[in-house]
Amino acid sequence: MTDTPARLLTLLSLLQTPREWPGSELAQRLRVSARTIRRDIDRLRELGYPVEATLGPEGGYRLVAGAAMPPLLLDDEEAVAIAVGLRAGAGHAVEGVDEASVRALAKLEQVLPSRLRHRVSSLQSATVALARGDGARVDPRTLTTMASAVAGRERLRFAYRARDGVQSRRLVEPYRLVSTGSRWYLVAYDLEREGWRTFRVDRVAEPFATGARFAPRELPMDAQEFVRRGVRGAETYRVEVVFAAEAEALPPWLRDAAVAEPGGTRVCFESGDSPEWLVARLALIGVPFTVHAPEFLAVAARELAARLASAAGA
Template sequence: MAMSETTARVLHLLGLLQSRRVWSGQDLADRLGVTTRSVRRDVDRLRELGYPVHASAGVGGGYQLGAGAALPPLLLDPEEAVAMAVCLRVAAGGSVAGVGESALRALTKLDQVMPARLRSQVAAVHESTVTLGAATDTPVAPDVLMTLARASRDHEHVTATYRDVRGTVTARRVEPYHLVTTGRRWYLLCFDRDRDDWRSLRLDRMSDVTAVGSTFRPRPAPDPASYVRRAITSSPYPYVARVRYFAPSSTVARVFSAASVDIEPDGPNACLLTAGGDDPARLAAWLALPDCDFEVLESPEVIAAMRTMSGRLAAAVAG
């Protein structure tokens, strides 16, 4: 029983050392409910386990957990581990459920130490995430995010259940390549083995996500940011507009969200924009927002809606 209490106290001590840069011996004793002599003994136990706990005397001195090349794993709960990985890539933008205060605690600990096991988890998200833009309205379950991040990094086959925009549910067998966040939503760039083609899947529509253990040989993949941007700006919509603006792409990009349009330069003082919508009239009004000359190249429905809108505007000021 005594050994169990000692182990729990040592783990508690480790958590305290990871949450603040320096602790006085008396502060630790008060938090643990023991004497300063017991604190010294517990610190020695941590050192025996490989944790580099430094001690300094004088004003401002105390116990401090240091970093090392072979530091044992951090003492983190699952929420903190997920929050840490996400915050490193998307700056704690709230795009994954359960971040909040867990992110702050995890980043405070990470500032002092970086163990191999957690470094691997952080790298999984860091290496497989591409950011397009910034707070989501569709939080993703942390276990789904981490499963896909690791599978993308390790080239591991994944199975999942997917519900598309029409509510149709299908079973998917995919090769995951990259996670892409637009700020509002997370997407997976993957190769669908049954459809023999590339797909972008919304993570909040995925369930029963499982890494099956077998691996695949990576194939040449499209640019993840460009592919997902095209998929979410045009393919879900019945009307797709293509517009040439006579202004630099950087100027036009300030008007539209990166998650809603695809912009490519067309010379130094022009650019081409592609965007989709459910209603040609609303799409036409939206495309007229930039303060520069432009021409609508397609589609016929959007061109007709733009003509109608221009006639109404002309009539509105004719009197």
């Protein structure tokens, strides 16, 4: 192998396999002399790769952990396996590794050949992950599109569904993706509404980067705190439900807010759950109830009742 850059890449790929490589075996694999292998090893060391050499009949070369993470060379199977794993994890926010996972996935998918990208998508569509109770799942492609736009300071367009179901189109300057451990949020400056906004990523559809660059604006506070304040005001709502039973028949999480009244028990509380999940949770209590507020929770109850009636053949 006379092409030095190609030979160095092949040598690096071999050394990334966790084993010791005798110089003679490396020379045979690359069809060069032992002297050339020694020179190539020195070049890799100059580039920052920590290659360790041991003497003796059992000695050889191996790549060891250094002070920094060197670029990795992956074969097709390894690249597909890592991309599938990152996609599976990215769809469900996991505190501590969530944002790093999305950045890694965005970098990997940017350089994946089309044939491998197709394999990753096929494997992803053939698997089903256990979702959270409120069904708030995120398409990893949405996350990687947003992460790339944030990193590249590129304006982003997408369709957005508000909590009350109202649909809109948004043009934003994306600032940061934030995970709360259960949901993903995008902090961005909404150009048409001329203000900072927090968007729930599971309510975003058809995101695409416009190609238009922007100079980043200054967010008035830390991104995590901005999301916390926005979620506290926008994601919670006051619920009023009347159960046809006494307070003792209700679970502990409802008893503190229960007030007895003729013919039942009225409960008022704040919730941040999706209406669909909250209605299902209330129904599982096993006590007849009536939703008095908000109206969208009553709508979710009617829709769930219709689906259950249909499933039962009624």
